[in-house]
Each structure stands twice: as C-alpha cells, then as structure tokens.
C-alpha cells in the first residue's frame with residue numbers, strides 16, 4: 145500500500161528555502177514543503193496547495209525532479225514522495241501552523257536537523273539531476289538499506 149506525498153524545494157541563487165516542521169510527522173526537522181495528496185487532486189495540484197498552505201508561496205512552475213519510496217521496518221505502508229522544485233515563485237515566505245520558513249545558503253544546509261536521507265539526494269536535486277530513490281528506515285533515524293539512481297525521466 146502506497147501513500148502519495150509531495151515535497152517542494154524552493155530555490156533562489158545559492159539558497160534553498162526550508163521550513164522547520166512545528167508539529168506532526170517530521171517535527172523538529174528542516175524540510176521542504178509538502179503533504180498528502182487528497183482524493184480528486186493531482187500530485188502536482190497537491191504540491192502547489194501544500195506549498196501555499198505551509199509557506200504562503202505560489203508557483204505555477206513546479207518541476208518534478210525526484211521520486212522516493214520510503215519503507216519502515218514493521219510498517220506495510222510505503223511512502224511515495226514526489227519531489228518538486230522551482231526558482232519561480234510569488235509571495236513572501238510566511239510562518240504557518242505547520243512550518244517556520246528560513247532561507248539557507250546551499251553550503252550551510254542543516255542536514256543534522258533534517259531527515260537522514262536528505263544529505264544523500266540533495267546533491268542530485270541541487271545539480272538538477274532527476275533521481276529515483278528507495279530508503280528502508282528502522283525508526284525515524286536509521287537507514288538500513290538504500291538505492292539512489294539518476295534517471296532521464298520519472
């Protein structure tokens with residue numbers, strides 16, 4: 145059983161916009177913006193919606209750059225995360241109930257307070273390389289198995 149989720153990474157020259165997750169899944173970690181895909185919406189529509197809900201930013205230019213499957217030992221639910229990015233957006237990053245946004249220089253990305261998979265695939269996202277990944281987690285901090293491949297199309 146797969147659960148469809150989205151992740152949006154907003155960039156500007158030499159910087160990435162991350163949000164500190166204030167509650168729920170991933171609380172206490174910096175991440176891009178995203179959430180569940182609801183019935184009746186496309187994955188892209190869900191990505192745009194969650195971006196606006198969590199950061200107040202709008203973009204019609206989201207490009208899918210990654211597809212990651214996450215599995216957790218003992219849990220049959222696989223998370224299928226569709227990763228999008230853009231440097232074309234409108235609005236000012238604004239704190240929401242879910243996220244506290246902050247710009248980070250690419251050389252100072254706070255991987256120590258992000259999901260453990262991020263430092264493995266961020267370099268691909270930052271270099272504009274499309275990728276497919278699989279990570280088997282034990283709990284929320286330990287990666288037991290992983291695959292990460294560059295792809296021409298998702």
Ligand SMILES: CN1CCN(c2cc(NC3CC3)nc(N)n2)CC1
Nearest residue numbers: 149150151175178179214259261262
């Ligand atoms: C709303 N979604 C939740 C999942 N998510 C994840 C997950 C993730 N690792 C998985 C072990 C949890 N790593 C990043 N960077 N994002 C994107 C946003």
